Amino acid sequence: MAPLIPQGLINPELNLFFALLLGIGFGYVLEQAGFSSAKKLAGVFYGYDFVVLRVFFTAGITAMIGLLYFNHLGWIDMNLVYINPTFLYSAIAGGVIMGFGFILGGYCPGTSIVAAVTGKIDAFLFIAGMLIGIFVFGHFYHRFESLYTGHFLGNIFVYDSLGFSRSWFALLLVIVALLAFAITQMIEDRINKTSPEQIKSRPSHVMPAMLLIAAAFIFLLIPEERKSNLRERSPEAMWAEIYDGNPFVSTHRVIHEVKNHRNELVLIDTRNKAAYDRFSLPGSVHIPLEEVLHRRWRSLFDKDPRPKVFFGDGSSGATMAYMTAARAGYDRVFILDGGLNKLFDDLFTETEIPDTTAYNLQDRSTARFLNEARRFFLEGGVAAREEEERPRIKAPEESEIIPVIGGC
Amino acid sequence: MNHSTLNNGSILFFAIIMVALASSFVVSRKYGASNRQVAEQLQSGFFSYEDLYVLHASGKLEDDYLLVDLRSEDAYLEGHLPGAVNIPSLLLAKRSERKALRTRVPILLYADQEHMAVAAQALLLGLGYEQILVIPGNYHTIKAFVFDDFDPSRAFFREDKARWDHQRFMPLGNREEEGMQTVPVLPAAQETTTVIGGC
Numbered sequence: 001m002a003p004l005i006p007q008g009l010i011n012p013e014l015n016l017f018f019a020l021l022l023g024i025g026f027g028y029v030l031e032q033a034g035f036s037s038a039k040k041l042a043g044v045f046y047g048y049d050f051v052v053l054r055v056f057f058t059a060g061i062t063a064m065i066g067l068l069y070f071n072h073l074g075w076i077d078m079n080l081v082y083i084n085p086t087f088l089y090s091a092i093a094g095g096v097i098m099g100f101g102f103i104l105g106g107y108c109p110g111t112s113i114v115a116a117v118t119g120k121i122d123a124f125l126f127i128a129g130m131l132i133g134i135f136v137f138g139h140f141y142h143r144f145e146s147l148y149t150g151h152f153l154g155n156i157f158v159y160d161s162l163g164f165s166r167s168w169f170a171l172l173l174v175i176v177a178l179l180a181f182a183i184t185q186m187i188e189d190r191i192n193k194t195s196p197e198q199i200k201s202r203p204s205h206v207m208p209a210m211l212l213i214a215a216a217f218i219f220l221l222i223p224e225e226r227k228s229n230l231r232e233r234s235p236e237a238m239w240a241e242i243y244d245g246n247p248f249v250s251t252h253r254v255i256h257e258v259k260n261h262r263n264e265l266v267l268i269d270t271r272n273k274a275a276y277d278r279f280s281l282p283g284s285v286h287i288p289l290e291e292v293l294h295r296r297w298r299s300l301f302d303k304d305p306r307p308k309v310f311f312g313d314g315s316s317g318a319t320m321a322y323m324t325a326a327r328a329g330y331d332r333v334f335i336l337d338g339g340l341n342k343l344f345d346d347l348f349t350e351t352e353i354p355d356t357t358a359y360n361l362q363d364r365s366t367a368r369f370l371n372e373a374r375r376f377f378l379e380g381g382v383a384a385r386e387e388e389e390r391p392r393i394k395a396p397e398e399s400e401i402i403p404v405i406g407g408c
Numbered sequence: 409m410n411h412s413t414l415n416n417g418s419i420l421f422f423a424i425i426m427v428a429l430a431s432s433f434v435v436s437r438k439y440g441a442s443n444r445q446v447a448e449q450l451q452s453g454f455f456s457y458e459d460l461y462v463l464h465a466s467g468k469l470e471d472d473y474l475l476v477d478l479r480s481e482d483a484y485l486e487g488h489l490p491g492a493v494n495i496p497s498l499l500l501a502k503r504s505e506r507k508a509l510r511t512r513v514p515i516l517l518y519a520d521q522e523h524m525a526v527a528a529q530a531l532l533l534g535l536g537y538e539q540i541l542v543i544p545g546n547y548h549t550i551k552a553f554v555f556d557d558f559d560p561s562r563a564f565f566r567e568d569k570a571r572w573d574h575q576r577f578m579p580l581g582n583r584e585e586e587g588m589q590t591v592p593v594l595p596a597a598q599e600t601t602t603v604i605g606g607c
Contacts, residue, residue: 062421069425073432208418215422222429227536228439235438235531239501242527279574289447314568315523316544320450323530327443335523344572377578 003080027114036115038106038122045103047191050184057177065215068170072222074229089150105129171216178209231329238326247322248337249309251346252366258282259373266300266308267336270321281311281340289317292324301330311336311343347374440536449533453526455516455541457554458563464490464555474512478519478528479547489518489550500528514539520546522567544568 004010010018033055034040043049070076102108105126107115112130115123137144159169189199241247249265257265258281267284269276276286287297301308310318310325310333318335325333336343351367354360463469470491477484477492484494497519499505509515509532517532517540519525525542532540543550544566553562 065425066421069429073428075428203414205414207415211418211422215425218426218429226432227442228437232438232443235535236501239527239531242524243498275570279578289451293444293447312568313570314566315521316526316542316566316568319523319526320447320530323527323534324443324447324450327439327446327530327534339568340574341567341571344574344577348572348577 003076026110027117030111030114031118035111036118036120036123038115038120041108041111042103042106047187050188053184054181057180061174061177061212064170064173065212065219068167068219069215072219072226074226074231083155085155086153087149087151088153090148093147101129167216167220171213171220174212174216178212181205181209232327233329235327238323241326242319242323247326247334249307249334250337251343252369254281254309254311254336254343255347255373256369259376264306266304266306268308268310268321270310270312270317275313284311287321289320289324292321293328301325301328301333307332307334309334309336312339313341314339346370347377439534441534443534446530446533449540450526450530453529453533453540453542454566455543456563457544457550457558457565458560460516460543460550461554461558461563472512472514474509474515476509476515476517477547478517478525483520483547487551489547489555492518497524497528500531506532509537514541516541516543518543518545518547518550522546 005012005015005018030036034051035055040049041052044052067076067078067081071078098108105112105122107123107126109130112123112126116127141148157166159166162169164172188194254265254267256262257267263283267281269280269284269286270288271280272288273286276284280286285300291297308325308330310321312318312321315335315338318339322333322335338345347370351370353367353371354363356364460469463473469475475489475492477488477494478497478500479488479494480496480498481494484492484496488494493508495505495508515532515537517525517528519528522542522544529540529542545553546567549565553559553565
């Protein structure tokens with residue numbers, strides 16, 4: 001289902017409209033957390049107020065647990081969610097600059113806007129400084145470029161680098177966050193010299209903490225990959241289809257398609273790479289069984305309105321690909337009945353044109369069609385048409401996925 | 409945020425997740441194995457004629473394997489492989505008809521056509537059955553090449569093997585030279601120069 005914009009459920013042109021709504025919401029939350037005050041924000045450095053750490057860490061682990069479950073339940077497709085790639089040098093430099101600016105100015109970029117909205121003059125100065133910084137960076141970008149793009153690590157995850165599984169890392173992070181809350185609370189109390197009565201009268205946060213740990217722990221117990229998901233077609237329906245023979249496309253239809261240079265079918269070669277490189281039907285695309293579920297081909301299966309016809313040498317390889325694709329919920333997938341073997345049998349074994357009687361008009365026209373096709377292909381009909389080669393389907397570039405960009 | 413809203417909020421968050429998780433276990437138990445797992449198992453799902461012959465000759469076939477005949481009942485009664493159980497493919501989607509499959513593993517499937525056995529294999533693997541293999545070819549080829557007169561040259565028989573030298577019969581110009589251009593280009597690693605904000 002989600003993310004809504006890359007899945008095409010929301011028009012991408014409304015992107016900025018939703019950005020405005022989310023921005024207002026985010027600003028509201030920041031203001032409610034007290035983040036329009038530089039005193040409160042800088043407290044994290046002096047130890048008298050750790051609310052920044054608490055708010056952002058809570059937001060982080062809550063979102064993490066939510067995403068884990070939503071992904072597991074199939075409500076959100078994490079493959080489509082943009083992951084900020086890691087450029088090591090710029091991350092380090094940016095962290096240092098940000099921390100320095102934070103303690104100097106008392107704001108971070110998001111909170112400075114919130115504070116400016118509430119009318120704080122220092123926040124206006126902070127924003128002016130930020131704009132100057134952006135201008136300098138933009139103007140001298142070529143000087144910074146090697147630093148900015150230095151040591152590119154791709155989309156890496158902390159748990160992969162540490163060699164954990166994702167669910168263990170989630171549990172660990174929740175525990176680390178809760179420990180951090182407890183420890184910073186103790187530091188805060190010591191520095192502020194809070195009286196023991198005040199500490200006692202403070203409400204307990206045991207319940208939310210336990211629920212978060214429980215949610216992370218339960219995620220450990222459920223299997224990584226779900227056995228079925230909502231989008232998949234039911235086994236009974238699929239079996240009825242294949243038993244009835246609905247997914248089969250006749251070789252004659254494909255011969256007609258190739259001979260007459262039509263572009264009405266998507267021909268999908270399921271054989272191995274070597275066989276495909278040596279020979280394939282004109283215009284066919286190579287998707288072996290192990291690639292059928294790859295997200296690269298999802299737009300072809302979902303968006304292309306033409307029937308998708310799997311073929312192999314016989315029907316078996318194509319049937320495997322069909323069963324996988326049909327189960328995944330892809331509509332209008334078909335199998336070339338008999339595969340290339342039958343196609344060549346039909347084409348290149350002599351057929352006699354039967355005599356005209358009232359009952360065999362169909363056979364007669366089929367035989368005539370095949371004879372004509374045989375002549376066409378034996379005379380190198382496809383090769384002669386070289387300059388108007390059927391357009392080939394290319395694997396979509398990764399960048400066609402509209403990334404969801406986050407940041408605060 | 410005061411005390412009770414935090415508590416209520418966290419309880420609500422937890423409850424939503426747990427209800428959704430519980431309902432997902434109840435509602436969508438269509439399959440017993442994920443699509444990806446099935447696709448992986450299908451890649452090595454064939455049994456060779458040679459193995460079948462060796463098992464048959466040593467008399468272990470009926471003890472160690474369950475042969476399943478997916479053809480219609482009439483065809484089964486006319487003749488079937490020794491020890492085979494009949495589950496007509498028409499009835500395969502019914503749970504009650506699949507009782508026999510629970511008795512022994514591995515299971516060897518054969519049918520009128522190889523691709524029907526393959527489709528049944530994909531269905532059964534998806535439903536959570538394990539060790540399902542397909543005997544290549546159809547009933548007649550299996551009977552002729554393994555049981556009646558074993559021919560080692562047929563050991564790797566598959567209906568899905570190329571019988572034609574395709575390139576000879578349908579020349580496609582000088583693909584050898586420009587072939588590389590027509591092969592779909594796989595996406596390169598994403599290069600990004602987007603400048604993204606953080607807080």
